[in-house]
Amino acid sequence: GNSVTQMEGPVTLSEEAFLTINCTYTATGYPSLFWYVQYPGEGLQLLLKATKADDKGSNKGFEATYRKETTSFHLEKGSVQVSDSAVYFCALRGSSGGYQKVTFGIGTKLQVIP
Amino acid sequence: DTEVTQTPKHLVMGMTNKKSLKCEQHMGHRAMYWYKQKAKKPPELMFVYSYEKLSINESVPSRFSPECPNSSLLNLHLHALQPEDSALYLCASSDAGTGVGSNQPQHFGDGTRLSIL
Numbered sequence: 001g002n003s004v005t006q007m008e009g010p011v012t013l014s015e016e017a018f019l020t021i022n023c024t025y026t027a028t029g030y031p032s033l034f035w036y037v038q039y040p041g042e043g044l045q046l047l048l049k050a051t052k053a054d055d056k057g058s059n060k061g062f063e064a065t066y067r068k069e070t071t072s073f074h075l076e077k078g079s080v081q082v083s084d085s086a087v088y089f090c091a092l093r094g095s096s097g098g099y100q101k102v103t104f105g106i107g108t109k110l111q112v113i114p
Numbered sequence: 115d116t117e118v119t120q121t122p123k124h125l126v127m128g129m130t131n132k133k134s135l136k137c138e139q140h141m142g143h144r145a146m147y148w149y150k151q152k153a154k155k156p157p158e159l160m161f162v163y164s165y166e167k168l169s170i171n172e173s174v175p176s177r178f179s180p181e182c183p184n185s186s187l188l189n190l191h192l193h194a195l196q197p198e199d200s201a202l203y204l205c206a207s208s209d210a211g212t213g214v215g216s217n218q219p220q221h222f223g224d225g226t227r228l229s230i231l
Contacts, residue, residue, distance in 0.1 A: 034219055043118075043204050043222040044157065089156055093218075102220060104156035 002027040006090045006105035013112050019077040021108045023064075023090035026071065031092040031100075033057075033066055033073040038087045038107070047075075047088070080112045117141055118223035120205050126229045129195060135226045137188040137205030144210040146188045147220060148180060151202040163188060164210055195230045202227050 006023045013019060025033065032051045036044040048057030050066035050073065057064050062077045073090060087107045094100035118139045127133050137146070145164050149157035162170035163182040177199075179191040188205055206220040 032219075036222075041224075043120075043224040044206075046219045046221065049219050101159060107154070107156055 002031065002092060002094060002101075002103040004090050004092055004103050004105040006088075007108050008106055010109040010111050013080055013110070015082055015112055015114050016079045017112075019075070019080045019084075019110070021075040021088055021090075021110070023073045023075065023105060024071050025073065025090075025092050025103075027092055027094060027103075029094060030068075031094050033064070034091045034093070034102075035062070035064055035073070035075050036089040036091060036104075038089065040086070044089065080110070082112045082114055085110055085112045118205055118207055118221055120203075120223035120226050122226055123224065124227050124229075126231060127192070127195065128231050129197075131195075132191070132193045134192065135190040135203055135205075135228075137190075137223060138186055139205075139207040139221070140186055141207060141221065142185075143207035143221070144185060145208045145218075146182060147206040147208075148178075148188070148190050149204040149206060149222075151204055151225070157204055161190075192228075195228075197230045200228055200230045 003026045034049045035047040037047045038044050048059045050057040053068035055066045064073050064075045087109045089107045090105040091102050093102050121136045147162050148160040151157045159172050160174045161180045166182045177194050181189040202225045204222050204225045206222045208218040208220045
C-alpha cells in the first residue's frame, strides 16, 4: 500500500532560518503529492501540490519538488517567520481509477522563535 | 478564511445525547469527506460522499451516521458516543474528478472539537 514518511519533530528554528522538512513516499503509479499546514486550533490548509514528476509546487515562500527518482517531496522555505509555526503534513493521493484514499504523513511540528 | 464551513466549532455532549455536526461548501465540489483527528495525529478518513451518495465507509461504528442532503451540505449525526470519540472532526471537499476526485486536493474546514463526558 501507499505510505508517507516524514520527520516527527518538533523542529525548532530561529526567525529567518532556512527550513527543510523531509518527506519520502512509497506508492504505485504516479501519485499526486501535497503539503498541508495546520495552525493551532484550525483545520488543514492546502499549502502546495505537485501532480507529476519534476513539478515544483510553491506558495507563500514554501517550495517542494516532486522527485520520482528519490521518491521525495521535501518542503523548503528560505526564511521562516514566527507566523509559520504550525504542523506540516505531507500527503499523497494515487491516480489509478476508482477511489484513492489520501495517505498522510505523521505531521511535523515547526516552532519558530524570534 | 476557509471555504468549507463547519458548525459548531466546539461541542460537549454526554454519552446519551444526540447531536449533529454540520458542514457546508460552495465551491461546487461533488465529493465530500468526514475525518477524525486525534491530538498529534494525522486525520483518519471516516466517510466519503460522491454526488451525494455514500461511497466509502471506513468501518466506522454505527453511532456515527453521515448524511448528505444536497451537494453543498454534509452532516454527521452522533448518538451514544464513547469518551474515546473525543477528537477534532474535520470536513473536507474536492472536485470529484474520476474515481471520487482521484488526484484532486481536498479542502478542509476548521473542524468541530468534540468532547464526550
